[in-house]
Amino acid sequence: MNRTISISALCLSLITAGAQAAPQPMASGEAMAQQCAPCHGTNGQALTEAMPPLAGMDADTFERAMLAYRDGSRDAVIMDRVARGFTDEEIHAMAIWFEQQPFKPWQDTTLEEAYDASNAADKAMGGQQ
Amino acid sequence: MSRLEQQTFDRKITRRDLIKVFGASAVAATGIFGASNKAFAQSAAHVVILGGGVGGSTFAKYLRFADPDVKITIIEQYPEYITCLRSNDVLVGMHTLDELTFNLDTIRSKYNVNVIIDKVVGADFDKKTVRTQKGETVSYDKLVVSPGIDFVYDNIEGFNEQVADTTHPHAYKAGPQTLKLKQQLENLPQGGTAIVAPPQNPFRCPPGPYERISFFAEYLKKHNPTGKVIVLDPKDRFTKDIPFKKAWERLYGYRSDNSLIEWISGSDGGQVTRLDPKTNQVQAMVEDFQADLINIIPNQRAGKLAQMLDLADESGWCPINRHTFESMRHDEVYVLGDSTIADAMPKSGYAANSQAKVCAKAVADTLKGESPGRAIYSNVCYSLAGQNYGVSIAAIYEVRDGLIQPKGDSAGVSEITDKPAQPILEAVYQKNWHREFVKDVFS
Incomplete structure (x- = not known):
């Protein structure tokens, strides 16, 4: 019963979304990942603070951590609140994006390396970025 | 030799060389691209950013991520920028102003951005040009304005810019x-009274006044234990008030007879109506107060530049398209940060940084003739209720029903717990956050 209702609601919301200007169901992995930079460094490349670097993190590790923060099974200061803002698909897209970023400090990274990493993330998402 | 010419000279690019690259009219119209030895493609669009603070600097960097070829110029009045972020720390010696001072050198060199230190005096939206005090006319394809805030004094008799600059x-x-x-x-005398009067909503850094009140109390506890902070607030609630007040109870005896902090809400007559700077008296709605130190934080509106360029509406703030931060008042013009009407997003440096990234991608997409992707924003504000006691607020945002609103179940403030590690960790993260944040903005 609940399932039926939620599927109908989903269909309705898809129809509504289709009628409006914003076609994408979610923001790109890159756009979401960039929102993490103030704490985790540009492109997740902060290596010397209490917050862990996200660049180069294995995608599965990232996803498991975010899901555990979201469901409350992992202790958190702030990441439980942050994780509750994202769906499974969004967490997956961020995980893929961060996995492709080089594990080194941002200040030692060139723009060309950043462009390459962004393109690699695009490819890893099957061009769905 | 002007500063700009000096920079150009230092980098061994002469005006004649630039004319060769861009043509004389391009140089005259867009100023000198002394920023890099890499010449911009002549056909590339020119994005001009007014204001090199958090919003403007982040925008320039992330526009470069989104487009390797676009020409980017920042026009900023001052060669150095002092972040308001962490400036409360300076009041109690945790930071110096020097440690909070940044410049655009890395933005210029690493991201190939032209930086002009000059004051903007006007814009022609039809011709798509801005004019500067030194007489340059700079043409743009897209204009991005990140002007910060301006102070409004007229609701408090006796308080004005001159009084703020001198005695108060x-x-x-x-x-x-x-x-x-x-x-x-x-200099507060032993047993003296300090008054802090926060502003009415909306204002920059909503937890800022309450962090300052906390720092004053912590300072008094240590150096002046019979002193007191009286808060005259025009509001009945403030951001993170539950965790802040819990911290005040734990640290400063709040709600006890010996509390270092007395908070008078708007309903209890906290609104200040008059200041006498000579006698150090303030009049609030219900009673008058005499104090040794009076710190009134004025009400606010969009920065002067936003007002001059007709980007603010009658509310005093700038209406924007929630998906892109393009101005609702003028085409091809975007507004970022504290001066915008961003609904649930607070006026914070974090929010300006977040908006700048979305806007940069939207501008890059638009210039390529593509429609901008779906917007996602965030804000995390850590504040200190004491040097080792942090409180936070966090949310991820999306555009829903035409407004910027918290996404999922993300919005929330620090939980009140009995775990002693929680506020200590928040204070640790606060310090880590500040170091990383300024790097994401300026380097």
């Missing part, structure tokens, strides 16, 4: 007033 610093823009207020706190 608001210290809500980091700089000389910050140091003056620090001195006033240090």
Whole structure:
């Protein structure tokens, strides 16, 4: 019963979304990942603070951590609140994006390396970025 | 030789070389691209950013991520920028102003951005040009304005810009007033009274006044234990008030007879209506107060530049398209940060940084003739209720029903727990966050 209702609601919301200007169901992995930079460094490349670097993190590790923060099974200061803002698909897209970023400090990274990493993330998402 | 010419000379690019690259009219119209030895493609669009603070600097960097070829120019009035972020720390000696001072050198060199230190005096939206005080006319394809805030004094009799600059610093823009207020706190007589009067909503850095109140109390506890902070607030609630007040109870005896902090809400007559700078008296709605130190933080509106360029509406703030931060009042013009009407997003440096990234991608997409992707924003504000006691607020945002609203179940403030590690960790993260944040903005 609940399932039926939620599927109908989903269909309705898809129809509504289709009628409006914003076609994408979610923001790109890159756009979401960039929102993490103030704490985790540009492109997740902060290596010397209490917050862990996200660049180069294995995608599965990232996803498991975010899901555990979201469901409350992992202790958190702030990441439980942050994780509750994202769906499974969004967490997956961020995980893929961060996995492709080089594990080194941002200040030692060139723009060309950043462009390459962004393109690699695009490819890893099957061009769905 | 002007500063700009000097920079150009230093980099061994002469005006004649630039004319060769861009043609004489391009040089005249867009200023000198002395920023890099890499010449911009002549056909590339030119994005001009007014304001090199958090919003403007982040925008320039992330526009470069989104487009390797676009020409980017920042016009900023001052060669150095002092972050308001962490300027409360300066009041109690946790930071110096020097440690909060940044410039655009890395933005210029690493991201190939042309930086002009000059004041903007006008714009022609039809011709798509801006004029500067030194007489340059700079043409743009897209204009991005990140002007910060301006102060409004007219609701408090006897308080004005001159009083704030001399005897009663608001210290809500980091700089000389910050140091003056620090001195006033240090000079407070034993057993003296400090008044802090926060502004009415909306204003920059909603937890800022309450962090300052906390720092004053912590300073008094240590150096002046019979002193007191009286808060005259025009509001009944403030951001993170539950965790802040719990911290005040734990640290400063709040709600006890010996509390170092007395908070008078708007309903209890907290709204200040008059200041007598000579006698150090303030009149609030219900009673008058005499104090040794009076710190009134004025009400606010969009920065002067936003007003001059007709980007603010009758509310005093700038209406924007929630998906892109393009101005609702003028085409091809975007507004970022504190001066915008961003619904649930607070006026914070974090929010300006977040908006700048979305806007940069939207501008890059638009210039390529593509429609911008779906917007996602965030805000995390850590504040200190004591040097080792942090409180936070966090949310991820999306555009829903035409407004910027918290996404999922993300919005929330620090939980009140009995775990002693929680506020200590928040204070640790606060310090880590500040170091990383300024790097994401300026380097």
